[in-house]
Amino acid sequence: MSGTGTGEELGAQAARARALALLRIRSRATAVALLPAAVAVVLLVAAAQGRIGGGWDVVRWAVTACAAVVLLGAAAVSVAIARARPAVSPTVPLTEQAAPDLYRLVRDLADRLDVPAPSAIALTPDCDSWLEDRTHRSAQPAESPATRPAASGGRRHRAPVAPVLVIGSPFLWWMRVAELRAVLAPVVAGTGPAAHPDIAAARRFVRGLDGAVADAAATAPGRLAGLRRLPRGLVGWIARLLLRSCRGHAAAMERGVAAAASERAQAVDYGLRIAAQEQVGLAYAGWDRLLTRVALPAWRMGRWPSRLDAGVVSALTELSRRDRLAEGFTSRLGERPACDLLEEPGAADEAASLLAARLFHGGPAETGPDWSPVDWQQYPEEVVDRKWRTEAARLLRVLDAMGVHPAPAGGPDEAVGGAGAVRAFGAHGADAVGVAVPTLARVVEQLTGPDGRGEELAAGISAAVAREEAAAPQQPPAGSPAVSDGDALDFWGPDPLPLFPLQPPRTGTELLADHVAAMVCCAAVDTAGAAPGLDWLDGPALLVDGERRADLGSPVLSLVEDGDAGPLRCWLASVGVRTDKPVRLV
Numbered sequence: 001m002s003g004t005g006t007g008e009e010l011g012a013q014a015a016r017a018r019a020l021a022l023l024r025i026r027s028r029a030t031a032v033a034l035l036p037a038a039v040a041v042v043l044l045v046a047a048a049q050g051r052i053g054g055g056w057d058v059v060r061w062a063v064t065a066c067a068a069v070v071l072l073g074a075a076a077v078s079v080a081i082a083r084a085r086p087a088v089s090p091t092v093p094l095t096e097q098a099a100p101d102l103y104r105l106v107r108d109l110a111d112r113l114d115v116p117a118p119s120a121i122a123l124t125p126d127c128d129s130w131l132e133d134r135t136h137r138s139a140q141p142a143e144s145p146a147t148r149p150a151a152s153g154g155r156r157h158r159a160p161v162a163p164v165l166v167i168g169s170p171f172l173w174w175m176r177v178a179e180l181r182a183v184l185a186p187v188v189a190g191t192g193p194a195a196h197p198d199i200a201a202a203r204r205f206v207r208g209l210d211g212a213v214a215d216a217a218a219t220a221p222g223r224l225a226g227l228r229r230l231p232r233g234l235v236g237w238i239a240r241l242l243l244r245s246c247r248g249h250a251a252a253m254e255r256g257v258a259a260a261a262s263e264r265a266q267a268v269d270y271g272l273r274i275a276a277q278e279q280v281g282l283a284y285a286g287w288d289r290l291l292t293r294v295a296l297p298a299w300r301m302g303r304w305p306s307r308l309d310a311g312v313v314s315a316l317t318e319l320s321r322r323d324r325l326a327e328g329f330t331s332r333l334g335e336r337p338a339c340d341l342l343e344e345p346g347a348a349d350e351a352a353s354l355l356a357a358r359l360f361h362g363g364p365a366e367t368g369p370d371w372s373p374v375d376w377q378q379y380p381e382e383v384v385d386r387k388w389r390t391e392a393a394r395l396l397r398v399l400d401a402m403g404v405h406p407a408p409a410g411g412p413d414e415a416v417g418g419a420g421a422v423r424a425f426g427a428h429g430a431d432a433v434g435v436a437v438p439t440l441a442r443v444v445e446q447l448t449g450p451d452g453r454g455e456e457l458a459a460g461i462s463a464a465v466a467r468e469e470a471a472a473p474q475q476p477p478a479g480s481p482a483v484s485d486g487d488a489l490d491f492w493g494p495d496p497l498p499l500f501p502l503q504p505p506r507t508g509t510e511l512l513a514d515h516v517a518a519m520v521c522c523a524a525v526d527t528a529g530a531a532p533g534l535d536w537l538d539g540p541a542l543l544v545d546g547e548r549r550a551d552l553g554s555p556v557l558s559l560v561e562d563g564d565a566g567p568l569r570c571w572l573a574s575v576g577v578r579t580d581k582p583v584r585l586v
Contacts, residue, residue: 011263013287015193015256019202022247026205029242034208036067073234077212084211087282089132089357091122091166092351094342101295102341105181106165106188112268113185115192116166125308125356127170129161131194162191169352172338172345173309174283174316179276180338182269189261199253206250209571212239233327286316292502293361293539293572298374299361301390306373309339309354314376315536322537362498376534384532384540385525386397386586391518393585396438397448398404398460440523440572442577443516444565452563458508461515509560517556520568522583527575544575 043060046052052060096103096209102121110117118131143304165188171180216236265273290311298305305311317333337347349372357363363371374382446453523540524530533543540547553568572579 002194009260011256011260012193012196015253015260016196016198018249018253018256019196019198022202022205022253023198023340025242025245025249026029027040030074033070036063036070040064040067065194070135076231077235078237079470080215081208081212082203082471084208084215086207087214088134089124089166090355091124091164092169092348094121094123094348096215098344099342099347102338103178105341106184109181109188109268110191113189113192113264115264116162116191117541118191119162120164122166123169123172123352124166124462125352125359127168127280127287129165129167129171129184131187131190132166133163133200133207134410135161135195135204137401150529158578161531162417162482163194168283169279169309169348170287170312171347172342174278174286174312174331175276175338176335177338177341178269178272178335179279179332182273182276183280185268185273186262186265187256190257192264193257193260199257202250202253206243206246207244209239209243209556212236213243235407251552282316282319283312284496286312286319287346288478289319289537290315293537294379294534295504297387297539298379299357301383301387302370303372303383304354304357304372305379306350306353306377307376308356309349311376311536318536352381358498359500360502379534380532382522384534388518388521388525388532389586391515392438392522392583394461394517395443395457395515395519396585398457398464399442402456402460405417437582438585440519440577440583443519444559444568444579445561447516447563448565451564454512454563455562458512458560461511462508465511513553513556516560517552520556520577522585523579523581524575524577527578527581530575538580549575 040060040063043052043063047060093204094102099121106121107117122132167184175183194203213236214234290308293307294311294315295308313333342348344478353373354365354381358365367373396446445472446457480586490544521530521532524542525532528544530549531543533541533548535541535548535550538550541550542552543549552571553570558564558567
């Protein structure tokens, strides 16, 4: 026997042993529930045969009552576990008609590995791939009378269904076809252990316990929620107790399954898989940077980039240009990309991009006036420029609410320009009659020096942002009846969106720095001929003479945190920005 076969057999045996341990826990729980009933039966039979006297009547009826209560409770727990809806990962389904070449590649891979082929393929906006069991009836599409299997003897028999292969959508755009096949080999190989009856039964048991715990923790709707809280709590307590008993065995079982699948997959593209794993790490870094730096500002503006997966290629290409560690990776781009295995890559990218926006930021499932897609070509104007001007307008509104009145004309010149601008608008953003105008000089004045009002301004901006977020339309939680049928989040549960926030809430100082930087960028665009731009790794960018200026952050922080306007004034002078000129707001 080869070393690979030996390792695979050891992993499979370890997984089956742990699966049997999980099933024994289930059997012991059943035995504990049946024990009072067994004792009651013995006492009743003994009394009927005259083997025990009348002194046992109280004991007999007490044990019988206890057995009835325990059996009812066990039946309720069993029903709750059987009916519990396991969590299903939010994905974009990919039919065989939409990706015949990808299905052909996966089936060929399964044939080479001698394992069952996955029953379906789905995409997820994440840099990972896995197998997911969706045999629970809640995850199955509704059956029509024409497709419903015929009953036999009053019971319906379902054939075993292979798990669904979930593929990270960024892989399809960044990886080449051979790399994707090498990365998917150990994942597809996991369908072999998953088909074993003991492992499948153990997984169903653990998923049922997990679903029962989640159902018990959810808030019960309706007027009778208080009455249902006690039985739900009891079911949840029993399910948690069993789940804690299963935790170690379940983890060891999954490790055994993974070891067996990895050993089996060594026979397919093993050398290429080592190089492809480097692409997995690179794709994860680019995807994370793209979401947090590029997509998140757009989502906050009510726009969702509709080609996130295509943006990964641009982001990683830019990373390889800047980082010598990534040199050589772009030379692969001449080979056939894995997204060519799809019939309509653009439609799949758009669906995955919308799902990513909902998972990581929150938002409706349908587009609308306040939630619409944006192309990368429109990103600078539709997102960057709007973001800057929206934040600048909010900053000036907070200044007005604070009662900050412009100083009269004639003070020291804050602008880079000459005295004509001072005569027209005054030094600090007031016209000839003292009416406030939106100038950068007015903002700088309030933050300069030891008496600057930075903390008060930061608190005001934080409150304004909180009010705007509270006033935004609230989205129904995932899995709620308000969500349309067929939504990718139907089976996730009652958790509110977003399910996975990308960043913690920003502090007041961070918000103030962002708003001051936005005001500076607006002034640069309006008075110095600068332009909004897109940097694939850093998001919104200010372009001066076609080149990105990435040195604005430090001068802004010196002004916001220390009240020192010197570095910012030097930066403004180097760009040619006039702080006395009014900026255009939204």
